[in-house]
Amino acid sequence: MKARITVYPRREVLDPQGKAIHQALHRLGFDEVAEVRAGKSFEIDLAARSADAARKRLEAMCEKLLANKIMESYTVEVGVAKPAKPAKAAKPKVAKAGKATTGKPAKAAKAAKPRGKRS
Amino acid sequence: MRAGVVVFPGSNCDHDVYHVIKHVLGQEAEFLWHDEPSLHGCELVVLPGGFSYGDYVRAGAMAGQSPIIGAVRRHADAGGLVLGVCNGFQILLEMGLLHGAMRRNRDLRFLCRDVHLRVERDDLPFTRRYQVGQVVRMPIAHGEGNYYDSEEALDALEAAGRVVFRYCAPDGSVDPDSREHNPNGSARAIAGICNEAGNVLGLMPHPERCSEDLLGNRDGLALFSGVLESLAEGEARGSRRRPAARQAVGARA
Numbered sequence: 001m002k003a004r005i006t007v008y009p010r011r012e013v014l015d016p017q018g019k020a021i022h023q024a025l026h027r028l029g030f031d032e033v034a035e036v037r038a039g040k041s042f043e044i045d046l047a048a049r050s051a052d053a054a055r056k057r058l059e060a061m062c063e064k065l066l067a068n069k070i071m072e073s074y075t076v077e078v079g080v081a082k083p084a085k086p087a088k089a090a091k092p093k094v095a096k097a098g099k100a101t102t103g104k105p106a107k108a109a110k111a112a113k114p115r116g117k118r119s
Numbered sequence: 120m121r122a123g124v125v126v127f128p129g130s131n132c133d134h135d136v137y138h139v140i141k142h143v144l145g146q147e148a149e150f151l152w153h154d155e156p157s158l159h160g161c162e163l164v165v166l167p168g169g170f171s172y173g174d175y176v177r178a179g180a181m182a183g184q185s186p187i188i189g190a191v192r193r194h195a196d197a198g199g200l201v202l203g204v205c206n207g208f209q210i211l212l213e214m215g216l217l218h219g220a221m222r223r224n225r226d227l228r229f230l231c232r233d234v235h236l237r238v239e240r241d242d243l244p245f246t247r248r249y250q251v252g253q254v255v256r257m258p259i260a261h262g263e264g265n266y267y268d269s270e271e272a273l274d275a276l277e278a279a280g281r282v283v284f285r286y287c288a289p290d291g292s293v294d295p296d297s298r299e300h301n302p303n304g305s306a307r308a309i310a311g312i313c314n315e316a317g318n319v320l321g322l323m324p325h326p327e328r329c330s331e332d333l334l335g336n337r338d339g340l341a342l343f344s345g346v347l348e349s350l351a352e353g354e355a356r357g358s359r360r361r362p363a364a365r366q367a368v369g370a371r372a
Contacts (some may be wrong), residue, residue, distance in 0.1 A: 009222075011223065012269075013267060014222065016222065016223050016224070016226070016227050016265075016303075016304075017223060017227065018224060020227055064184075065176060065180060065181075065184060066176060068177055068180070068213070068220050070218075070219065070220040070267070070268060070269075071220040071222060071267055
């Protein structure tokens with residue numbers, strides 16, 4: 001069974017990489033870009049009785065190794081037919097995809113700033 | 120003192136630590152290959168700096184699942200001393216022996232330079248030869264040392280007095296927003312933390328790279344000699360368990 005795991009920095013965590021890419025896109029004239037989050041994805045081929053069983057195992061993999069829950073969140077997609085085919089990339093199956101391009105820029109950066117509490 | 124330096128594929132500060140313990144302090148030291156199941160009776164276990172497993176997935180994530188990790192965890196749980204430097208600190212976070220996570224440095228640059236650190240605890244085996252408020256100089260060399268945790272977790276860390284080193288200006292003042300004096304952008308300028316019992320320390324700066332006059336700086340040596348002193352005392356008292364566990368310094372408000 002094919003699956004894809006996507007890992008992103010949590011919204012409230014400052015993502016310096018995404019910020020740098022965001023700035024670079026602006027420099028290249030893509031002024032419409034409101035926010036960029038840089039993450040990573042894993043394509044996994046695994047043996048499982050059902051999609052549900054596979055999902056459980058994949059989530060365990062995220063908890064143990066693939067994501068660090070302190071600063072990252074993950075999504076698991078099971079039964080992705082041909083994960084790497086670029087032609088299909090325009091219509092991603094993830095429910096939340098597309099959200100980031102329509103909304104206003106999130107307040108993530110602000111929340112993550114250290115407050116400098118000290119004696 | 121008998122110290123074990125764990126060697127992962129990609130560790131590159133293992134020999135530096137070994138050298139300080141063996142040749143500068145004249146103590147027993149040995150390398151422990153990452154797929155060994157035992158620590159060979161070592162009293163101090165060091166997870167050294169480097170790029171274990173090429174930083175795959177996240178810095179320290181793969182090493183945190185190595186076969187030797189179970190033995191390191193048992194050693195720590197029993198009160199044994201564990202020191203994680205740089206990548207070793209990242210591994211301790213990934214193992215969950217210390218809380219928090221490392222982001223890429225604020226400016227996305229690999230930083231290789233000297234920093235000033237303010238000592239926040241002097242009651243640990245690692246810091247007993249320093250004094251609270253003392254400013255020391257140590258080198259850093261990392262791309263992911265931007266310490267992060269939730270505000271609640273940071274508050275809890277501070278309330279428990281578990282911040283051991285902070286990045287600071289030469290005069291000891293701390294400014295988390297300063298690019299000069301908190302170069303990687305760490306939350307609350309945190310450079311090193313310990314666990315509740317005080318027997319596990321993780322820090323990003325490299326004490327092993329500044330432990331000899333020949334290198335122009337020996338501010339780091341007190342960390343290793345403090346451990347030596349503490350273990351020797353423990354031996355004299357006939358108990359090597361729980362060498363640290365003194366009450367935390369008052370919560371910093």
